[in-house]
Amino acid sequence: MRPAQEGRAMTKPHDPLYEPHLDGQDGDLDGGPGERVAKALARAGVASRREVERLIEAGRVAINGKVLTTPAVKVAPGDFLTVDGQLVAEREPTRIFRYHKPTGLMTTHNDPKGRPTVFGALPKDLPRLISVGRLDLNSEGLLLLTNDGELSRALETPSNAWVRRYRARAFGDTTQAKLDKLKDGVTIEGVTYGAIEAKLDKAHEKAGGGKNVWITVSLSEGKNREVRKVLESIGLKVNRLIRLSYGPFALGTLAAGQIEEVGPRVIRELLEGVVSPENMPTGDRPKFAGIANPTKAPGTEGGGELQRRGAPRADRAVVLDAPEKPEKPVYKPGWAKPKKKASPHGPAKGAGKGPAKGPAKTKRPAKSIESKFIDIGKPAARGKPATPRPGAKPAEGAARRLSERPGKPSARPGPSRGPKR
Known part of the structure; x- marks a missing residue:
């Protein structure tokens, strides 16, 4: 026990949970408290297990100040876990984000060639995130991001049978x-x-010959450049690739460069049994309420919702599919009722009863020669002349009415008395 006490004093005298097996880093992983260091860092959202192993090989991970040389180490409660000298915060509840990746961004945290990355384009107030799968530089569409490395690994495996649609x-x-x-x-x-x-x-036939075809592709695995390689094997060269959905999560109307958090209730409903109970989020509302636009569209400034060119909004699509119908007029009491078309089934019950409304309509007789030249050059009066009632006295002619108006000369000289006989 003496060497162990000396080791404790030399390495971390203030840490009561110092593990002596870290000196040799060959402890028994089947027993004792804690979890594997790779799993702990993955749950904390630092990186996936595979990437954590690379970090350990590079000497960038330490527990209680001791740099690790192997991932076969457990992290016990109370241990100080650091990556690149930065203390790793305790794990948070699982969070998931839907991100519309535009073309021209690499799905990595650090690109050796210095190309822009997805994570460099994200808002600064988001937690450290890792991607579920990847989209290559020239691909676009839905990219799931999460702070839970274990979840990322679980959703990437083909065994979950989640369909990716492109x-x-x-x-x-x-x-x-x-x-x-x-x-x-x-x-x-x-x-x-x-x-x-x-x-x-x-x-579509191209002007210079050949065709451009649009194809919807669905698969349940995500090997490197799989869609492009498979279509190329049957003579097709892909020049645009958009991921539409990943399992139950869809791109929807999310514009290029926008990110939106999935609500905790949705995570509980869709990922029960996939997310560990201790990481399952509570509540109903996501923490990140806004929608950011880290990649601005050409010609746009500042924030606000960006609309990807060529992507119709849902409400706009409804208008296009259903042409507007003219509103029906609202009739008030006392207004004339609209004419009703004759029913093909014959007159309705009670038809013909009540006071007669005049003789059946006949063709209107042609106007007389005189009436054609009254107020010549002026537009015809609006409205229809009243039909004379049976037995009523004949009305005075239009020529007399016009002659009584001041400044209106009669159609022909001399007084006009009564209708022509």
Whole structure:
């Protein structure tokens, strides 16, 4: 016990939970408190387990001040865990974000070539996040981000059978029959790809010859550049690739460069049994309420919602699908009722009863020659002349009415008395 006490005094005298096996770093991982260091860092959102192992190999991880040389070490409650000298905070409840990755960003924290990255474009007030899978530099669409490395690893594995759906535009010619053969899988350069469901959506003839085709591709694994390689194997060169959904999470109307947090209640409903109980979030509202626009569209300034060019909004689509109908007029009491069309089933019950409304309508007789030249050059009066009632006295002619107006000359000289007979 003496060497252990001396080791404690030399390494971390103030740490009562110092583990003597860290000196040799070959402790028994099957027993004792705590969890593997790779798992602990993954749950804290530092990186995935595989990336944590690389960090340990590079000498960037330490427990209680002791730099680790192997991932076969447990972290006990109360241990001080650091990465690059920075203390790793205690794990937070699991959070998930939907991000619309634009083209031109690398899905990595640090790119050796200095190219812009997804994580460099995110708002600064977000926690440290890692991606669920990847999208290459020239691909766009839905990218899931989380602070839970264990969840990221679980959602990436093909065993969860989560379907990834893509929309691909490719140059070339194909048929649905050729695409259906991909359901049996395909082997390319020694790599076997699983079943892929592909649907030919549309094809456009190009001016210089050839075709551009749009294809919807669904698969349940995420090997490197899988969609591009598989379509290339049947003679199609992909020139645009958009991820539409990842499992139950969809891109929806999220514009390019926007990020939106998934609510805790949705996580509980969709990921029960996947997220560990101690990491399961509570409450209903996400912490990150705003929608950021880290990658500005050309010609835009500042924040606000960006709309990706060519992506119709949901409410706009409704208007396009359903043309507006004119509003029906509201009739007030005493107004004339609109004319009703005759029913093909004959007159309704009670028709014909009550006072007669005049004789049946007949063709209006042609106007007399005189009436055609009254107020010549002026527009005709609005409205229809009243139909004379049976037995009523004839009304005075239009010529007399006009002659009584000041400044209105009569149609022909001399007084006009009564209607012509």
